[in-house]
Amino acid sequence: MIYPPSKTQGHTDCPLGILMLAAVLGEAGYDVRILDANAQNNRKNVEGLVLTAESIKPDIIGMTLLTSLIREAYDLASKLKSPDVKLLAGGPHATILPEEALANGFDAVVEGEGEAVIVEAVEALLGLRSMEDVPGWRYIDGEGRIKRTGPKPPIIDLDSLPSPARHLVSQDDYGGRQNPSLFSCVLTSRGCPARCSFCSGTLFGKKFRPRSAENILDEIFHTQRSYGTRHFHFTDDTTTMNSRRMISICEGLIEKRLDIEWSLMTRIDTVSEDLLSHLSRAGCTEIHYGIESGHPETLRRIHKPHTVEIVRRRVPLTAEMGIKPILYFIVGFPWEGPEAIQATLNLMEELSPYVGYYHPAIASVLVPFPGTEIYEEHKKQYGFENWWLTSDWNYDVPRKETHSYMESKIFIMGSVLDADFFDYSKEAKKKIIEVFKFMYLHNIRIQKSFFNPARKALLELSDRLQSFSPRLERMVFTPLQKLRRKAWS
Numbered sequence: 226m227i228y229p230p231s232k233t234q235g236h237t238d239c240p241l242g243i244l245m246l247a248a249v250l251g252e253a254g255y256d257v258r259i260l261d262a263n264a265q266n267n268r269k270n271v272e273g274l275v276l277t278a279e280s281i282k283p284d285i286i287g288m289t290l291l292t293s294l295i296r297e298a299y300d301l302a303s304k305l306k307s308p309d310v311k312l313l314a315g316g317p318h319a320t321i322l323p324e325e326a327l328a329n330g331f332d333a334v335v336e337g338e339g340e341a342v343i344v345e346a347v348e349a350l351l352g353l354r355s356m357e358d359v360p361g362w363r364y365i366d367g368e369g370r371i372k373r374t375g376p377k378p379p380i381i382d383l384d385s386l387p388s389p390a391r392h393l394v395s396q397d398d399y400g401g402r403q404n405p406s407l408f409s410c411v412l413t414s415r416g417c418p419a420r421c422s423f424c425s426g427t428l429f430g431k432k433f434r435p436r437s438a439e440n441i442l443d444e445i446f447h448t449q450r451s452y453g454t455r456h457f458h459f460t461d462d463t464t465t466m467n468s469r470r471m472i473s474i475c476e477g478l479i480e481k482r483l484d485i486e487w488s489l490m491t492r493i494d495t496v497s498e499d500l501l502s503h504l505s506r507a508g509c510t511e512i513h514y515g516i517e518s519g520h521p522e523t524l525r526r527i528h529k530p531h532t533v534e535i536v537r538r539r540v541p542l543t544a545e546m547g548i549k550p551i552l553y554f555i556v557g558f559p560w561e562g563p564e565a566i567q568a569t570l571n572l573m574e575e576l577s578p579y580v581g582y583y584h585p586a587i588a589s590v591l592v593p594f595p596g597t598e599i600y601e602e603h604k605k606q607y608g609f610e611n612w613w614l615t616s617d618w619n620y621d622v623p624r625k626e627t628h629s630y631m632e633s634k635i636f637i638m639g640s641v642l643d644a645d646f647f648d649y650s651k652e653a654k655k656k657i658i659e660v661f662k663f664m665y666l667h668n669i670r671i672q673k674s675f676f677n678p679a680r681k682a683l684l685e686l687s688d689r690l691q692s693f694s695p696r697l698e699r700m701v702f703t704p705l706q707k708l709r710r711k712a713w714s
């Protein structure tokens with residue numbers, strides 16, 4: 226099972242999807258290996274993955290397809306393709322565009338969650354059962370035609386699934402440099418009833434499906450026992466959707482007296498003062514909220530289920546309870562001019578005394594992911610149909626040669642602004658840069674590093690030189706950029 230390589234990101238979270246499938250296949254007696262190309266201490270490029278796969282000689286290679294990694298994944302598939310191996314795809318991009326995956330070398334695609342059908346899919350690919358007998362997938366039949374089988378029902382009883390096969394990856398590969406404690410992620414529920422227009426949330430559906438508190442506590446307890454894990458991160462879409470369940474998890478954690486910290490991702494409209502107080506007492510240290518915007522009109526148009534007022538009340542409340550709020554924002558919706566972006570910047574400034582850090586996710590400038598309302602409504606007007614298949618719209622690899630020193634620092638992993646999906650005006654771009662500069666300065670300030678004054682001074686110098694003469698800025702900063710580029714490669 227392969228998680229394909231990213232040119233820019235090692236990831237801090239373990240690849241839960243393929244670890245879940247590996248656990249199910251392991252129970253059925255299959256020998257499964259995990260190749261996570263972005264594991265922090267063991268990153269692999271396409272060539273490295275091909276060599277490793279050749280030495281393992283698997284019967285079937287499964288791959289998670291994400292839009293952000295799709296060109297690497299298709300390149301990898303074309304190099305792995307051989308009559309001796311079957312290629313199976315799954316994951317968000319494969320669910321949204323299964324036929325594209327089949328056209329790019331895969332023999333079959335499982336749509337949506339994989340646990341309920343993975344054993345049948347493997348049996349069919351090994352020739353042990355008919356391909357038509359596997360629900361919820363598409364495959365290429367003996368005559369080269371694409372076949373689709375009927376839908377598979379969602380897994381209602383998530384407690385019936387085994388725990389992810391964590392023993393197949395090295396726990397040291399996850400957690401991030403800022404979080405050196407042994408780290409593991411846990412998925413405590415699936416599905417989100419909201420319908421945000423930028424979100425590729427189709428994979429787990431709209432119905433919230435929780436695991437029971439006992440089942441989650443059991444996974445945490447055994448993972449901590451087996452690996453000495455000190456920090457758990459709940460990566461659900463909306464962990465706190467059902468507060469009664471969440472309070473039971475908190476009570477269980479307090480009762481078990483595990484020496485752990487934990488964090489979660491959720492919607493800010495689903496947390497109350499009472500719930501936050503339970504979370505805090507049970508060791509929750511961080512909550513990741515998708516705030517997205519400080520512009521009320523934008524929040525309404527993207528169907529975000531909260532208002533600016535809710536954010537204004539609950540971010541400080543979270544901090545007062547001793548939990549760090551980690552905020553995610555998106556700027557550059559197609560209708561947003563400089564005033565709308567300024568409204569988001571104003572909200573960031575207002576909240577900054579309470580904020581742990583602003584998450585430096587590369588899509589903080591809007592990326593129109595396939596299958597989303599934003600993509601469907603704007604692809605024709607802006608001409609970005611199927612952008613992920615070409616390098617013209619490349620948004621994640623920094624184009625350092627066109628960036629000032631400051632830009633290359635504040636757009637930490639990428640160049641979304643270069644991709645310019647929505648033809649931003651000069652003023653809007655300037656405002657976007659201000660937002661990112663603000664986030665960068667906030668994030669380095671809270672790191673309290675000895676180098677901060679120097680970092681800040683370099684940033685300001687680059688900014689001033691750039692507005693005076695971009696050529697001069699390049700002359701001064703190119704040697705520094707070259708040094709950094711060397712460090713990157």
Ligand code: B12
Nearest residue numbers: 242287288289291292293315316335338339425586587588
């Ligand atoms: C945690 C997380 C991350 C982590 C890392 C995830 C990791 N290591 O796997 C971090 C923070 C690094 C991250 C970053 C990004 N993420 Co993210 N992330 C998530 C999140 C919240 C949970 C992922 C998870 O653990 N899911 C739980 C497991 C069990 O599900 P799963 O991996 O999908 O696997 C199931 C099925 O997909 C399927 N399956 C998966 N692989 C395979 C393979 C085979 C062979 C088969 C048969 C089936 C199969 O079966 C699995 C079990 O049911 C999801 C949202 C979500 N609800 O899933 C977004 C999500 C995956 N991320 C998304 C995005 C957009 C990003 C970023 C581009 C955003 C950004 N701003 O930077 C980056 C790109 C990362 C990259 N590597 O390129 C989108 C992907 C959309 C798309 N079209 O690809 C999602 C769906 C969020 C959303 N709703 O829009 N992400």
Ligand code: SF4
Nearest residue numbers: 417419421424426462
């Ligand atoms: S609340 Fe989060 S997971 Fe749910 S639809 Fe909106 S962005 Fe997606």
